[in-house]
Amino acid sequence: MTVEGPLRPVVAVAVVSWNTRELLAGCLRSLKHDVDRGLAEVHVIDNASSDGSAAMVREEFPWVRLTESPENLGFGRAVNVIAGVTDTPWLAISNADVALRPGALEGLLAAGEADPGAGIVAPRLILPDGSTQHSVFAFPTVPFTAVLNSGLFHLSRDWSDRLALRGFWDSNRPRRVPWAVGAFLLARRSAWDAVGGFDPHQWMSAEDLDLGWRMREAGWFTRYVPSAVVNHHHSAATAQVWGDELPIHWQRCAYAWMLRRRGRPRTAAVGVMNFLGSGLRYLALWPLALARPERFREKWRRLGAWTLVHAYALAPRHTLERYV
Secondary structure (H helix, E strand, C coil): CCCCCCCCCCEEEEEEECCCHHHHHHHHHHHHHHHHCCCEEEEEEEECCCCCHHHHHHHHCCCCEEEEECCCCCHHHHHHHHHHCCCCCEEEEEECCEEECCCHHHHHHHHHHHCCCEEEEEEEEECCCCCECCCEECCCCHHHHHHHHHCHHHHCHHHHHHCCCCCCCCCCCCEEECEECCCEEEEEHHHHHHHCCCCCCCCCCCHHHHHHHHHHHCCCEEEEEEEEEEEECCCCCHHHHHHHHHHHHHHHHHHHHHHHHHCHHHHHHHHHHHHHHHHHHHHHHHHHHHHCHHHHHHHHHHHHHHHHHHHHHHCCHHHHHHHC
8 A cells, every 4th residue: 555645644543551651652653654654643542651651742742642541541441532533544553562663554554455344454463572472362252162172273283273373373374363462453443433442341451352352243354464563562551560460360351251242151161161171281280390390380380370260250240340
């Protein structure tokens, strides 16, 4: 796609900020070229940061449209604020801990325009060590969970790739995928409006899962574009709150989402299968943890915590609602 001085920006970029000042500055610098070309307008919504992020934006990036929230709205609600005051054909959803490589936004737009069924277009995410982040996942349905925990996915590498399993997913192949991590996503405005944007009840974590699910239910798809590359510091804001427990927090949020969207029977079935599968791996690792604690004890301990978190699938609704 070639953009030559459009009359108005094609993309409104909504960057959600919370106490990641230096990373936010890098994110905005990476967007400046697209703004100068007239391709994009950039909005930062700051969720009551205490590290001077908002002041930095005002002083160093006068071309950015800044919204200062007096409270932490969470990620989805913050993006919804920006979506409500913009009307561009495309809306880019962005963490503050990303930096777009040259041509990334244009590549996403080209892929989206070439696939009219794509409601969301997702880039390749690159971690600080230079590796590609596993950023595409299958929906946590009962059949998928059964295949995952039974090990049946080992029967076919192609099948495992289609299921977007870690270690099997081919990150170099562009395609339609179930859903993608929301560090940076390009959403078609008509699709976004059709599903009502982010669910405001999903305060933090799993909002990308929820958006991808509702897009699919409404007949839209998520397209993955590996040639559009975005650097991702990964969980810079959320790790400040949950630290090493962030994966466990995310899983609790996923079960809360599942209960709201899929009901108690499916949520319980997925949780029980995950509990049994993880528990068996925990028991299998026990002898190694005893024999070689310096190598396996920490992994065994983490697996035990991961096993227990699946009990949340059976928790009362009021308990799980704390995680939405």
